Amino acid sequence: MSIRVRLGAGSGVELLMSAAAIADPDWRGVFHTGQSSYAAARAAGGSRLLRDAARFGRFGWINLAGPLTALTGVWTVDALRAQVAATDPVELRLMLTGARRHQLRSRLDDATIRAGVAGDRRARAAWRAALGETPLQVTPWLLSTEPALITRTCLAVIDGLPHAPRATPLPRIRQRLAEVGPERLLGEVATGINYRTGALEDVVLVSSPGVAPILVVVDEVDRTVILHPPLADGVADDAGAHLREFGRAVGDDTRIRLLHTLRLAPATLPQLCEALDSPRTTLLHHLALLRSAGLIQLEVASGEANVYSLRAEGFDAFAQAATAFPVA
Structure with missing residues (x-):
């Protein structure tokens, strides 16, 4: 079966990657723009904004990239905010804790996932038995806080983080997709990841300056979202x-x-x-x-x-x- 590839970008994705860098000190040093995002957030909202962003953890913010990139149209900050505001608070908490991830859905049923997020001890034990340390990526705050407060805090962080519209860096990658096709393009933007036959069918490639120099992969049940640095414009090797x-x-x-x-x-x-x-x-x-x-x-x-x-x-x-x- 051939791989289906769709392309996209947007300021909403960039805000999520900034929030992920702010929330996780380790990843702040990985993203090229991580330290500048942290400094800008501190200047804009002080320690309270930094604390609220950290409550979601890197994993929480990255998980929102999945539902955002499922939307039609440009993935702007306004689109991100509208989606969070319109999502039922219980469902939003499930999104933030990774309930849409293939790794979780392939091993646990929906009832166990929901019960684990809601605090059921037996369900959380089932998570650990099935996934090892994966649940530890979810912050305790997300697992112990009322969904309505999570929604309000999420919206406050989105509103508080500084952001600027960026030119959508898609013409180059669209040209490359037409030149080489989806399989080869995937190999070019996701160097070092080898997908075996059947492991990848529906892919969304998201050009994001904010993730440079690495990739961020969100493996949802029905598709895989790969956030990657924009393709270079064919400059000479340095x-x-x-x-x-x-x-x-x-x-x-x-x-x-x-x-x-x-x-x-x-x-x-x-x-x-x-x-x-x-x-x-x-x-x-x-x-x-x-x-x-x-x-x-x-x-x-x-x-x-x-x-x-x-x-x-x-x-x-x-x-x-x-x-x-x-x-x-």
Whole structure:
């Protein structure tokens, strides 16, 4: 079955990515615009706005990208606000806690998901048994707060965060889709993610300057949303820029340990967490940076655990960037 690819962008997506960076200190240092988003939010709303954004966690804000990109039309901040305001508070809390995610829906029925979000202990135990640490990505505030207050706080953050309309960066990617087709385009924007046959059918590619230099993937039940940096306009290769990107990727002890671990054998995320004695939330942003630099790859298969491995081509590119860098 061929892959169906749709394209989109919008200021509402950029606001969600800014909120995700503000909410999570680890990811604030990953996104190129993370620190500037945090500084702008502090200037606009002080500690209260920062605290309210953090209550949703990175996972909560990213989860809203799914329903936003399901809307027709341009995904503006106004469209995001209108959608949040119009959504039933109970349903909004379910969205924020990841109830639309394929990983959750493929292992738990709707009643167990709803009961877990509402606070049922047996249901939450079923979550942990099925998904390991995944429920820990949901903030305690989302699980313990009345849905109506969650809605009001969400709207207050959307209204409070500074944002500016951005030109929709779609002409280049539309041209590329027409030139190479959906499968090859997917490989170009999602470098380092290999989807096996049947693992991907309906895809929304969202061009977002706010996620650079990594990808953000929202795996909903009926489609996959991939937020990616806009395609470059065919500028000449810059050895210095490539070397800086590689240097950023390997300039951390945890990421070096991940590379050493994967050199021994491919591994799933739970296996890496055990090998490095680190929680999932800590390793995910390190893995994202290594993947964005092309040093590792992710194998995605429907119904199976995702597997990380080293990417030999990435290390070849690293060596070429170092060799090409002018020293005199």
